[in-house]
Every structure is written in C-alpha cells, then in structure tokens.
Amino acid sequence: MAAASVCGVLLAGCTSEGDTEDTSEKGGKGNKEQASPSPSPSGSRRAADPEAPTLASVQADPAKLPKKAGQARDLIAAVMAGPELFGPEVVRSSPYEGAPEDWAVLDEDCNWQQGQVPDDILATRTRYYEVPAADGKGPIRLTATVTVYRTAEDADWANAGMLEEAMRCPDQQLRGGERLTGLVSNASHFGEAQNLYAEDTLSESGEYVSETLGGPYPYWWTQVRTGSVLMSVAVRSAKGRGDESTAFLAKPLSQTLLKVQDRVGPAESGQPSEPSEEEGK
DSSP states (O other), rough: HHHHHHHHHHHOOOOOOOOTTTTOOOOTTOOOOBBOOOOOOHHHHTTOOOOOHHHHHHHGGGSSSSOSHHHHHHHHHHHHOOGGGTTOOOOOEEEEEEOOOOOOOEOSSSSSEEEEOOOOOOEEEEEEEEOOTTTOOEEEEEEEEEESSSSSHHHHHHHHHHHHHHHHHHSEEEETTEEEEEEEEEEEEETSSSSSSSSEEEEEEEEEETTTTEEEEEEEEEEEEEEEEEEEEEEEEETTTTTGGGTTHHHHHHHHHHHHHHHHHHOOOOOOOOOOTTTTT
C-alpha cells in the first residue's frame, strides 16, 4: 500500500478522541487526542508487495521492540512527528512538548486530571501544534502522542481501557476550560473494517467547547498500535474551519506508523536484530 492509500484509508472512516494541551492526548490510558481517520501505512516494504497485506506483515517483531526505557525514548525520538509533517501552515504550540511525567487520567466524574505515568509504560511523549487563527478563522489545535509499553499485551489492554472510557463518559471535562461532548468511538483489529495497516486501531469523534474559543466545534482522535507502541493524533477544529481540520490527521499518523513499523516490524531475514542488554539503559 502506498502512503497515499494510507492517508485515504485514514480519512475514510473514523471516530476519535481528543483533549486539550493540558490533557490533550491519549498516549496511553490518560492522554487525549482524537481523529476521524485510520492511518494505513505504506512504504517500500509493502509497496513492493503486490499482494494484500497480512497480519504478519504489520505485526511487530518481539525481538525488535524496546525492552528498556532508554530504548523506548530513542524510538520515540526517531518517529515523533514535527509540525512540518502536518503541513506548511502548522506551527509549534507553546508549550511544544509535554513533560515526561505528564499523564492525564479520567476520573469517576468524567473529569481529566493530572496523574502518574503507569508502571507498564517505558516512555511517552506528547507534542502540541496549531494552525494559527487567520482570515476570521479560529486556531486548529493538534496533538500527537507516542507511548511505548513494556509489552504488547500492556498496550492492548491500554487500548481497551481507552475504548471503555469513551463509552463510560461520552461527555468529558478537560482542563483549561474545555470539554468534549457526544463522543462516539470504535475499534478494529487488523482485517476488520478498513484496517489493513495496524494490529489495532481506535478512534473517537465528537465536539469540543472552549471557554475562550467558543464552540461546539468538531473533534477527532485516532490511535493505532504496533506491538507495544501506541501512536495517536488529535484534532480540535475551530470557528470557520469545520471538517477541513480532518486533513491534519492522516499524514502525521500514517507516517509515524510507517516509521515505527520500519524499526520494529517483521524481520526480513530469519535473524532479527535484538537490542543489546546494555543499549538504551
């Protein structure tokens, strides 16, 4: 599948999750982001294969997955999207990156609060971007998160927990005077719906309202999993923007997914390269 195909699938169908710059992603159990598309990767490895993708072609090689925090941080640094990946009009927000200890948790009353990074996470990073307000249109807020769990099973359980959160709390209060309403979510394993690019996908869509920017405006969040790595992008639209904001979902998520799969994907030979015990401590 080519990159264009990936973006096309991403934008083809979704529901997502979202949040604000304080709690604005769902990198793992407690970061909020949302998107409407599902990314489908392409790249030289799959583009050269005329046959349809198989689960084995998108699964991570366990030997290549990070085992230590340093290895996880290195992987995140190598794949994390910069503003240029979203498009020429996208710039860094302030702050641009969340602190390593930032982790948002949805409480019993459906309010997002600052929490502790779970022990099953090796490393996580969130970045914030925006399309500045111009010509009477409001700013589009964008968030990207990459989280590396200790095991693929941990990441899978985190995905399931996020799906449950949206079902439990279709209306959620964010920090920074924002809230999400009418959230609808869906998930698909490889081979379900249009997912032929990741082991699992999860998406949410709804509306968000801001005390300073008004609303309601469209909101989307999409997350994909490869092995123990979760990647997500969230988009909060704005006055005068409408659904055009979905254009900022597909490319960064699909390209991040491709980068991760190139590093931890199936071994092309019978001898996968396993990280050394000393590497990335």
